[in-house]
Amino acid sequence: MNIRKRIETAATDFTPSERKLATVLLSDYPYAGLIKMHELADRAEVSQPSISRFVIKIGLSGFPELQKHLVSELREGDRSPVEIHATSEQIKGGYLNGFLRLASEQMASAGQAVTESQFEQICDLLADSKRAIYAVGGRISDTIAQHLSFHLRQARERVYHLPRDPEVWPEYLLRMKQGDVFFLVDFRRYQKNLWQLAKQAQTQKVQVVLMTDHWLSPATRHASEVLVVPIETGTIWDSYAPALALTEALVTRVAEKTWPQTRKRIEAWDAMRDGFKERAHEQTDNG
Amino acid sequence: MNIRKRIETAATDFTPSERKLATVLLSDYPYAGLIKMHELADRAEVSQPSISRFVIKIGLSGFPELQKHLVSELREGDRSPVEIHATSEQIKGGYLNGFLRLASEQMASAGQAVTESQFEQICDLLADSKRAIYAVGGRISDTIAQHLSFHLRQARERVYHLPRDPEVWPEYLLRMKQGDVFFLVDFRRYQKNLWQLAKQAQTQKVQVVLMTDHWLSPATRHASEVLVVPIETGTIWDSYAPALALTEALVTRVAEKTWPQTRKRIEAWDAMRDGFKERAHEQTDNG
DNA sequence: GATTGACTGAATGAAAAATTTCAGAAACTA
DNA sequence: TAGTTTCTGAAATTTTTCATTCAGTCAATC
Structure with missing residues (x-):
């Protein structure tokens, strides 16, 4: 399971500061996670302990492991985010992604x-x-x-x-x-x-x-x-x-x-x- | 100057172990450089001090800085394809369709x-x-x-x-x-x-x-x-x-x-x- | 075959990063 | 409103990572 999915899965029981973290991580995924813990803490305006707790919550053993995962996702996914999106995984992804996919297809045809x-x-x-x-x-x-x-x-x-x-x-x-x-x-x-x-x-x-x-x-x-x-x-x-x-x-x-x-x-x-x-x-x- | 270029420039006066390092770094660029120093040392079969010396030789202040550079190269490299994409797409299919296509792809990823x-x-x-x-x-x-x-x-x-x-x-x-x-x-x-x-x-x-x-x-x-x-x-x-x-x-x-x-x-x-x-x-x- | 000089890595020390503890703050509940 | 629980970050601690020292090796030269 990739990090994005882990976050998505755990999102239902995030605390406010965990949500802040998720926002920052996803807003510039996966690069936002490839900085030092304290920098990330600053960026998300939470404390380092909150990050530690967060990564454990999404099922990893620690912050370094998070980065390891992100790097290997990067290396494997030379595909663009769009492609990833288009392929299997997301098709049966919730309401929002379904809606956006429809709108996107429709838009592609707007030039017709x-x-x-x-x-x-x-x-x-x-x-x-x-x-x-x-x-x-x-x-x-x-x-x-x-x-x-x-x-x-x-x-x-x-x-x-x-x-x-x-x-x-x-x-x-x-x-x-x-x-x-x-x-x-x-x-x-x-x-x-x-x-x-x-x-x-x-x-x-x-x-x-x-x-x-x-x-x-x-x-x-x-x-x-x-x-x-x-x-x-x-x-x-x-x-x-x-x-x-x-x-x-x-x-x-x-x-x-x-x-x-x-x-x-x-x-x-x-x-x-x-x-x-x-x-x-x-x-x-x-x- | 990016890391690859730095390595190429300095390559003329590399020692044997530095050459090993360069080989490993460039063979899986830039990911090979995004691991812990000791892992890289193992992979290249050199010692950690050799890495330190190498990094300084190519004009950086230390190993962490190398990684920072590599990450930012990755991130930029990922951004520009979109623009390249945009221009190349525009050439065939006209301005309007190029624009819409771009907007559509971007929209598909809006849920990310x-x-x-x-x-x-x-x-x-x-x-x-x-x-x-x-x-x-x-x-x-x-x-x-x-x-x-x-x-x-x-x-x-x-x-x-x-x-x-x-x-x-x-x-x-x-x-x-x-x-x-x-x-x-x-x-x-x-x-x-x-x-x-x-x-x-x-x-x-x-x-x-x-x-x-x-x-x-x-x-x-x-x-x-x-x-x-x-x-x-x-x-x-x-x-x-x-x-x-x-x-x-x-x-x-x-x-x-x-x-x-x-x-x-x-x-x-x-x-x-x-x-x-x-x-x-x-x-x-x-x- | 001794000497020099360049190269290397084991060991050590220093620095930085990450985690844990803990107490105070905030939000909920009865 | 008091009590309880949950959440949070400062500080301390632990762990990891990185840089440096220094002695040993090797190749070249005299």
């Missing part, structure tokens, strides 16, 4: 419904500094749109995120000019007000980019580009992880395309934020 | 640092209707926390999402009672104000559940449960997709655990929303 050229085209739209970008999403999917706005804003100017409240939407509509981009995220249990928004934008000759699921939001008919992502998991709720990944692919590509400007912009941005921070008594805001 | 029992324990906490839930995240990662709040709110009462503005946080802190749950998401470029929040919550005997990356947010020390997820992609920006997937796993599990109540709650919720919708002229809000 989007062609590379379409992807590139959308990136070009988003990277084009002559166009303003407006973004919004549905009740839950707005988090995806927010993610887009956030990162895009680091790469370029004139990125506007529409607030939740539809009352103020007209204000934004009035500002949209021909050639601007309206990025809309709408997954099932589609919102009528969103497609009305798309419709209006389209009549103003705004480029509407829609991210939706394979049942297709009604806004589809008002979109010039449609990104279809799989969201069904077979569980109670859908998974937006593939949608988020696609969004990240977009913003990362845009940032890479425009790297010189993006870099400068981020630096300037950070400098200003640091300025605010000082004035506001160390109220930082990252993450 | 979280034990199933820990996962269950956190689900139990979140499902416990006696405890109120407070959630918040960092500048960008708050979208993850929002996702949690949104879904959790469908399954249970008393889910509160802290607003972005720290000005009003004290209001929430005052409301937190012993046994309540504070769910915090904090990824790198950690925010000081978040861990201060965690600290205060902990002193009020609130259960602090922290989701962070493997560098561990400073809030770790104030958390009773820490969920570590991989976020590094080797690109300009990190990917939060694994974090989102883990979050979805949590909320899905909670909904399943409490399905009868959740079902009723969603139905009642929908009914009320429909009511609003009619009054507000078809202004629906799903997604």
Whole structure:
């Protein structure tokens, strides 16, 4: 039995400091365990005795034995953690790993419904500094749109995120000019007000980019580009992880395309934020 | 300079026993060097003093330092394949598919640092209707926390999402009672104000559940449960997709655990929303 | 065949690492 | 609230690991 499994098995009756240890060990497995005991103690913020007790609890004779095991796992497992994960052992591993495996497979297929050229085209739209970008999403999917706005804003100017409240939407509509981009995220249990928004934008000759699921939001008919992502998991709720990944692919590509400007912009941005921070008594805001 | 190179460089003036040592070390590099000195002495059929002399000859201060170097080489060597992988993968199959594939693999391994029992324990906490839930995240990662709040709110009462503005946080802190749950998401470029929040919550005997990356947010020390997820992609920006997937796993599990109540709650919720919708002229809000 | 110089490892000493003890602190229970 | 149990880390102890000394061996040279 490998160390990870031993920890997993014993985890049910860990004390708080043992849980801290497990967290640290697993967070950088197996390297976190290959340091001196006192260093590990510092890192996990527990005492050395707690480590000793921990290793005995997971069925080893002592700390040196733990390291021995970890090294031999390393040597044998020249395979990557992913492969290990994919092979037999983990397949019938609890709820969490089952869920993640499903989500992961689904995500791998998220690129199926989007062609590379379409992807590139959308990136070009988003990277084009002559166009303003407006973004919004549905009740839950707005988090995806927010993610887009956030990162895009680091790469370029004139990125506007529409607030939740539809009352103020007209204000934004009035500002949209021909050639601007309206990025809309709408997954099932589609919102009528969103497609009305798309419709209006389209009549103003705004480029509407829609991210939706394979049942297709009604806004589809008002979109010039449609990104279809799989969201069904077979569980109670859908998974937006593939949608988020696609969004990240977009913003990362845009940032890479425009790297010189993006870099400068981020630096300037950070400098200003640091300025605010000082004035506001160390109220930082990252993450 | 790595160890192998050091050995090669110094090789010209090795004594016979040093050559033996070099042979053994390089024949099973770097693992051969990760055993106790006396074992290595046996394996190479030299004495321990010869090892000491050897280590100094290649420019290190002592045997422990040799091992330290070897471990850090291992760890770095393990990291870079991901990036190499990324670039080589991108070449064939295009940018989008390369990105998604990477994100997908990373996601599959997202469960590696979280034990199933820990996962269950956190689900139990979140499902416990006696405890109120407070959630918040960092500048960008708050979208993850929002996702949690949104879904959790469908399954249970008393889910509160802290607003972005720290000005009003004290209001929430005052409301937190012993046994309540504070769910915090904090990824790198950690925010000081978040861990201060965690600290205060902990002193009020609130259960602090922290989701962070493997560098561990400073809030770790104030958390009773820490969920570590991989976020590094080797690109300009990190990917939060694994974090989102883990979050979805949590909320899905909670909904399943409490399905009868959740079902009723969603139905009642929908009914009320429909009511609003009619009054507000078809202004629906799903997604 | 004696002498020198370079190399080696047994033994020893020093340092560091790991474990155990124990008492105080915290969390539970009645 | 008192009593009990569980958990934790400071300090002491033990064990292990590593470095050094130094005498012996061997090969080369005179």
